[in-house]
Amino acid sequence: MRFLRYIMLLLLLLPCSGAAFASPRNAGEAQTVDVKKIIFDHVKDSYEWHITTVGNKHITLPLPIILYSSRTGWELFSSSVFHETDVYNGFYISQGGSYEGKIVELDSEGNEQRPVLDISLTKTVISIFIISFVLILVVVGTARWYKKRKPTDEAPRGFVGIMEMVIIMVVESVIKPNVGSTYKRYVPFLLTVFFMILLTNLMGLLPIFPGGANVTGNISVALALALCTFLTVNIFGNKEYYKEIFWPNVPTWLKAPLPLMPIIELVGVLVKPFALTIRLFANILAGHTALLAFVSIIFVTMAVNRYIGSAMTVVSVFFTIFMNVLELLVAFIQAFVFTMLSSVFIGLSQPEHHKNGH
C-alpha cells in the first residue's frame, strides 16, 4: 500500500516536471511529431546505434559496415561516414522504396539494388553480441559455482538459486513432458534457446544503451532461432517420424500415385518454423510498438496544447508502466512458449512405435 502511495505521488508530480521540461522546447518551433517514424526508427534495424540526443547533438555509436558488392568487392567502413557525406564509394542509405533504411548502390541501369552480401554489424547484431556475451557469462558463471561443489553440498542461494529454479522449471515442466523419453539430449539446446530469448526480451525492455534494441522483435532473429529448432527437429528425427511424413499410415490412394498426404505433411514440417518465428517476432514487435506509442502520447499532445499534454503525461506514464510490466510478463511467456513449442516439435519428431496404428 505504501509503495502504491509513492507511485501515485510520483504520477501527480509528473505533469509539473513534464510541463517544465516541455515548455522551452516547444516554445521555439511548433513541430509536429511523426510517431510512425519514431516507432519505425526504433523497431527497425539500423547501421548505427542512436543512444540519445542532448540538445541538438546526437550521441550515436558508429558501427562497422561490411559489404560485398559485385562492383567494388569487399568493403569495410564505419557508418559515421554517412554523417559527413550522403554517398560513400557509391553506397548510400536508401530513403524510400522497398530498400528503405538499407544500404544500396546503383546498378548499371541506375536502379537501386542491394549489395550481394551485407553482413554489417548493425545495431541488432551488436545487441546480439552483447546479449550472447552476457548469456555466456551468466550461464558459465553459474556452472562454475556447481563445478566447485559436490552434489551433497547445500543448494545454491541468490542468483545461482534463481538460475537453478528457472532451469528446473524449464526442464521439468516444459522439456521433459513434451519431448519424451529422449529429452536429456535436447536439454542444452532448449535451455540455450530459452535463456537467449528471455535475456534478449528483457534487454529489449531496458530503455538505455546496452538494451533497448528490438532484437527478438526482428523477423530475422526470430527466424534464425526457429531455423535452429527446425534443424534440430529434422536432423534428430527418427525413422518413424520420416515414415509418417513420406509414407503415412493412410489409405494407399492418398499417397500414391499422387502423394497427397506426404505433401500435406511436408507443408506441416515447413510451416512449424514459421509458426515459431511469427509468434515470437510479432509479440515482441507489438510490445515495443505499444510502449513507444504510449510514450509518444506525451509529445503528440504536448505539441497540441501544453495543458492537455501535462494531463496526458499522467495517463501516458501510467500506461507505459503498465505496458512495461506486461512486457516483462510477455518476455518470459514468449521465451517459455518458444521453448515449449520447440519441445513439442522435437517430441513429435521422436514418435514411439504406435501400438495399434493411428
Place this chain on the structure above:
Amino acid sequence: MSLLLPDAGLLFWMLLAFGVVFVVLYKYGFPIITSMIDARKQYIDEALQGAKEANAKLAHIEEECNALIDDARKKQMEILREATVAREQMMKEAREKADAETEKIIAAAKKEIEQQRIDALNAVREEAAKVAVAVAGKILRSELSSSQKQKEYIERLVDEVNDELGTTDNK
C-alpha cells in the same frame, strides 16, 4: 514491408552468435548445471528414503521397547506374586515349626515337672515314713510301758503270726 522481410546479414550473424553461444554453453554451461541438479535431486531422494526407513525402524524399535517394558512389568508382577506366596509359605512353615518346637518344649517341661513332682512325693513319703516310724516307735514305747500290756501285745502278735502261718499251711 521491410519489417516482414528477413535480412540475410542479420540472419547470418544471429545464426553464428547462437551457434557460438550454444557450443560454449553445451561445453561449459548447461550439462554441468543439469547433471549437478540431477545428482543433488538423487541425493535428496536417497536421503529422504533413508530418513523414512530410519523413522520406520525407530517406530519399530519403540514398539519393541514398549513390548519389552510390558513384558518386564508382567514378569515383575509375577515375581512379586511368587515372592509373596513364597514368603507366606515360609512364614507358615516357620510358624508350624515354631509351634511344634514349642509343644515339644512344653511336653518336655511337663514331663520334667511330673518327674520332679513324683520325686518330691517320694521324698515326702520317705520323710513321712520316717516320721511315722519314729512316731510309731514313740507310741509303741508309751504303749508298752507296762508289762501287762507288753504281754498282751506279744500274745496278739503271736496270734497274728499263727493266723498267718495257719492260713499259709491251709493253703
